[in-house]
Amino acid sequence: xxxxxxxxxxxxxxxxxxxxxxxxxxxxHIATGDLLRDHVARRTPLGQAVxxxxxxxxxxxxxxxxxxVREALAEAAATxxxxxxxxxxxxxxxxxxxxxxxxxxxxTADVALHLxxxxxxxxxxxxxxxxxxxxxxxxxxxxxxxLRVYHELTHPIVAWYGDRGILVTVxxxxxADQVGREILAALEVMRSFVDRSPEEPRxxxxxxxxxxxxxxxxxxxx
Numbered sequence: 001x002x003x004x005x006x007x008x009x010x011x012x013x014x015x016x017x018x019x020x021x022x023x024x025x026x027x028x029h030i031a032t033g034d035l036l037r038d039h040v041a042r043r044t045p046l047g048q049a050v051x052x053x054x055x056x057x058x059x060x061x062x063x064x065x066x067x068x069v070r071e072a073l074a075e076a077a078a079t080x081x082x083x084x085x086x087x088x089x090x091x092x093x094x095x096x097x098x099x100x101x102x103x104x105x106x107x108t109a110d111v112a113l114h115l116x117x118x119x120x121x122x123x124x125x126x127x128x129x130x131x132x133x134x135x136x137x138x139x140x141x142x143x144x145x146x147l148r149v150y151h152e153l154t155h156p157i158v159a160w161y162g163d164r165g166i167l168v169t170v171x172x173x174x175x176a177d178q179v180g181r182e183i184l185a186a187l188e189v190m191r192s193f194v195d196r197s198p199e200e201p202r203x204x205x206x207x208x209x210x211x212x213x214x215x216x217x218x219x220x221x222x
Contacts, residue, residue: 001025001027001080001081001082002021002025002027002082002084002110002111002187002191003027003081003082003083003102003107003108003109003110003111004021004083004084004085004109004110004111004112004113004187005084005085005086005088005089005098005109005111005112005113006018006084006085006086006112006113006114006115007089007112007113007114007115007154007155007157007158007161008113008114008115008117008172009115009117009119009122009147009150009151009154009155010122010126010143010146010147010150011117011121011122011123011125011126011129011143012115012116012117012122012172013115013172013176013179014086014087014115015031015086016176016180017113017115017172017176017179017180017183018031018084018086020180020183020184021084021113021183021184021187022084024184024187025082025187026080026082027076027080027082027083027084028072028075028076028079028082028083028084029083029084029086030069030072030073030076030083030084030085030086030087031086031087032065032068032069032085032086032087032088033087035068035072036050036060036065036068039068040054046064046067046068046071049064050064062091062093062094062097065088065094066088066094066097066098066101069085069088069098069101070101070105073085073101073102073105073107074105076107077105077106077107081107083107085098085109089154089157090153090154091153091154091157092153092156092157092160095157095160095161109166110166110190111166111167111168111187111190112158112161112164112166112167112168113168113170113183114158114161114167114168114169114170115170115172115179116169116170116171116172116173117171117172117173118173119147121173122143122147123140123143123144123147126138126143126146127140127143130143168186168187168190169206170182170183170186
């Protein structure tokens with residue numbers, strides 16, 4: 001059973017590809033943004049704590065987000081053991097805390113999937129999405145600020161997952177269907193050995209330069 005967590009800048013297609021992976025492997029797609037909105041809508045204790053923070057104009061603190069992640073991973077453990085985690089971690093502190101939670105539950109990730117994309121392409125995609133959805137708050141400046149935050153706080157996590165030997169990097173600059181085929185092809189190959197315990201440590205895998213080859217290979221997948 002695959003356990004995948006996703007690291008990607010805004011606009012790289014994290015939500016789209018997370019859903020594709022979840023459907024293909026029949027595993028839950030744990031999207032923390034959706035979970036937060038659901039808890040708020042159902043007015044759970046966690047949701048009420050989130051709403052109180054938002055009403056005060058504050059960010060949702062790590063302890064609340066991580067409590068939600070713990071609950072979602074525990075549910076995934078009880079229903080098969082696989083998952084796609086989308087939205088966390090965003091900082092090194094979250095990455096380490098998420099790892100500890102997963103370790104306690106016996107649910108550590110098999111793959112950290114890094115969607116790699118150029119800032120100019122991400123800016124173009126986000127502006128197009130903002131225009132389509134009528135989001136006037138997503139301006140060039142706000143988008144560039146979000147990308148700066150990603151590079152400063154989130155991207156350093158990529159190296160940490162590389163050191164752990166679970167990193168797979170994919171070129172996300174191409175159309176979503178091509179990216180999805182490459183991801184599924186790579187994960188299908190990896191699924192055959194994720195449960196093994198090799199004597200040598202695993203190494204990070206960078207597929208970002210092999211887009212065309214994996215696109216052709218992935219075309220054979222459903």
